[in-house]
Amino acid sequence: xxTYLAQLLSDLHAATLARxxxxxxxxxxxxxxxxxxxxxxxxxxxxAPMEMPGNFEASIGELEDWLHGKPAITMFDHFGFTPDQxxxxxxxxEEQVRALVDALVRLWxxxxxxxxxxxxTPARVFYPAMLARMAEPAMxxxxxxxxxxxxxxNPEGCPFGVEYCDCKDY
Ligand SMILES: [Zn+2]
Numbered sequence: 001x002x003t004y005l006a007q008l009l010s011d012l013h014a015a016t017l018a019r020x021x022x023x024x025x026x027x028x029x030x031x032x033x034x035x036x037x038x039x040x041x042x043x044x045x046x047x048a049p050m051e052m053p054g055n056f057e058a059s060i061g062e063l064e065d066w067l068h069g070k071p072a073i074t075m076f077d078h079f080g081f082t083p084d085q086x087x088x089x090x091x092x093x094e095e096q097v098r099a100l101v102d103a104l105v106r107l108w109x110x111x112x113x114x115x116x117x118x119x120x121t122p123a124r125v126f127y128p129a130m131l132a133r134m135a136e137p138a139m140x141x142x143x144x145x146x147x148x149x150x151x152x153x154n155p156e157g158c159p160f161g162v163e164y165c166d167c168k169d170y
Contacts, residue, residue: 001087008085012103015079016040019110026112028144037109058070062083072137078111079134086131098123104130108148112141115148121164126150129159 017040020028027037076082089097101123108115108130118126129150139146151158151167158165 001091001096005087005099007091009099009103010154011081011105012100013040015081016103016107016110017042019107023142025110026141026143027109027114040106040110050076073140074136075111075113075134075138076109078138078140079107081134083131089127092124094122094124098129101127101130106136112145113138113148116143116150118151118160118164120166121160125160125164 020039020043023038024039027080028039086100092100104127105115105117115130133150151160151165153167155162155165155167158167
């Protein structure tokens with residue numbers, strides 16, 4: 001498992017880096033650079049985008065493409081990964097599952113999918129929720145962001161359970 005996981009993490013990193021090089025995330029083009037949104041290791045700043053941030057019309061165009069019957073493409077498809085590449089949480093140590101969640105968040109962010117990561121929820125609980133979301137159709141935006149919420153501010157209906165729900169704190 002250790003060897004397999006090292007390879008998977010390396011593949012996730014490579015995919016993240018490739019996406020950054022092809023098309024740096026929207027927030028980065030727009031000048032927002034907080035900790036979660038740092039470029040991946042190996043990304044050279046001078047490969048900066050040719051396109052300028054805040055392209056509102058392009059963003060609307062993407063939305064229209066999506067609304068007008070482009071085939072349903074999942075996040076897995078966008079990323080070039082398949083569900084069976086990801087071992088179930090039960091087979092992973094705490095450290096391994098955390099490394100996977102971290103790598104996945106970076107990959108999502110590279111593709112302008114910005115997840116609301118629950119702070120109280122253990123990686124072992126959040127990981128399967130990420131995998132499930134990745135199997136659903138998702139619109140890829142190149143000129144905007146796609147916020148992904150897991151919980152809709154209702155602790156009772158929280159996918160992570162009342163115990164791990166952050167919403168009470170909002
Ligand atoms: Zn919640």
